Amino acid sequence: MTTIAVLGAGKIGEALLSGLLDGGRDAASLLFTEKHPGRGAELSARYGVEAVSVPDAAARADVLVVAVKPQDIEPLLADLAPSLKPDTLVVSLCAGLPTSLYESRLPAGTPVVRVMPNTPMLVGKAMSAISPGAHAAEEHLALVEDLLSTVGEVARVPESQQDAVTALSGSGPAYFFYLVEAMIDAGILLGIPRDLAGRLIIQSAVGAAAMLDEGGQHPVILREAVTSPAGTTIMAIRELEKHGVRAALLAAIEAARDRSVELGKATEDR
Numbered sequence: 001m002t003t004i005a006v007l008g009a010g011k012i013g014e015a016l017l018s019g020l021l022d023g024g025r026d027a028a029s030l031l032f033t034e035k036h037p038g039r040g041a042e043l044s045a046r047y048g049v050e051a052v053s054v055p056d057a058a059a060r061a062d063v064l065v066v067a068v069k070p071q072d073i074e075p076l077l078a079d080l081a082p083s084l085k086p087d088t089l090v091v092s093l094c095a096g097l098p099t100s101l102y103e104s105r106l107p108a109g110t111p112v113v114r115v116m117p118n119t120p121m122l123v124g125k126a127m128s129a130i131s132p133g134a135h136a137a138e139e140h141l142a143l144v145e146d147l148l149s150t151v152g153e154v155a156r157v158p159e160s161q162q163d164a165v166t167a168l169s170g171s172g173p174a175y176f177f178y179l180v181e182a183m184i185d186a187g188i189l190l191g192i193p194r195d196l197a198g199r200l201i202i203q204s205a206v207g208a209a210a211m212l213d214e215g216g217q218h219p220v221i222l223r224e225a226v227t228s229p230a231g232t233t234i235m236a237i238r239e240l241e242k243h244g245v246r247a248a249l250l251a252a253i254e255a256a257r258d259r260s261v262e263l264g265k266a267t268e269d270r
């Protein structure tokens with residue numbers, strides 16, 4: 001079985017380990033590296049996966065999944081480059097970082113695949129978008145697709161779209177969590193106890209997501225079906241429009257895209 005090492009088992013690295021194990025992968029085929037020995041020991045105990053050093057991961061794994069913050073990439077690549085085996089596939093989960101950055105720091109010909117996943121990986125419902133670097137062939141893309149399809153859906157996109165994808169689906173779960181949090185607060189405002197407000201809103205979100213996913217109908221049609229003439233929903237929609245919520249979402253997602261571009265540029269400038 002292919003050995004996979006996750007370099008940086010923080011929020012998304014841990015979500016990947018946990019999602020792969022839930023998807024049936026053998027813990028013996030997984031490795032991870034962590035900066036802090038305490039966290040390494042905690043994760044090993046929780047998942048039964050071995051914590052190793054970066055050079056050990058490079059020596060033993062067929063696939064290295066980079067999951068450190070973009071700001072931490074340079075020391076990691078400097079650590080990795082001398083011990084990397086020629087055919088090792090490098091998979092980057094890092095926002096903004098182009099495959100060309102890895103290609104310029106790692107041995108010539110290293111295959112690199114850029115991925116933008118999201119945290120619903122933890123429950124097997126990730127949306128991941130993948131793009132090949134200059135030396136990644138179909139077999140590499142197929143391997144990454146196979147790996148990530150155990151933790152959710154996978155789409156192939158040109159690398160030029162990855163910053164936009166990061167803003168949409170990479171950060172996307174946070175926008176929905178923010179909305180749910182604000183709607184629960186509205187329940188509190190209306191005098192509903194917090195637990196009940198949470199159940200009302202979360203089950204509405206789950207139901208709406210299932211209709212979007214399974215029903216095949218456009219969101220406008222689904223919203224119109226809730227919006228009765230002179231009813232309650234249209235009064236709420238008028239307030240959302242008055243407060244510029246649609247424009248705020250467009251601006252917010254554009255700002256996230258711009259930040260992804262900036263994170264990539266910051267490494268180019270070093």
Ligand SMILES: NC(=O)C1=CN([C@@H]2O[C@H](COP(=O)(O)OP(=O)(O)OC[C@H]3O[C@@H](n4cnc5c(N)ncnc54)[C@H](OP(=O)(O)O)[C@@H]3O)[C@@H](O)[C@H]2O)C=CC1
Nearest residue numbers: 008010011012033034035067068069070072076093094095
């Ligand atoms: N969180 C998310 O929803 C998503 C994140 N991503 C991307 O995933 C990457 C990680 O994000 P996230 O998980 O949120 O961040 P975290 O900070 O939670 O995780 C990164 C982990 O890597 C550790 N680390 C840093 N340098 C090294 C190193 N050289 N060797 C081993 N471990 C190291 C960090 O330790 P320490 O904290 O001590 O520095 C930390 O535990 C980012 O590049 C982000 O853009 C992509 C999609 C979604």
Ligand SMILES: O=C(O)[C@@H]1CCC=N1
Nearest residue numbers: 095166169170171172
């Ligand atoms: O906020 C971030 O930078 C990362 C990338 C996408 C989701 N979280």
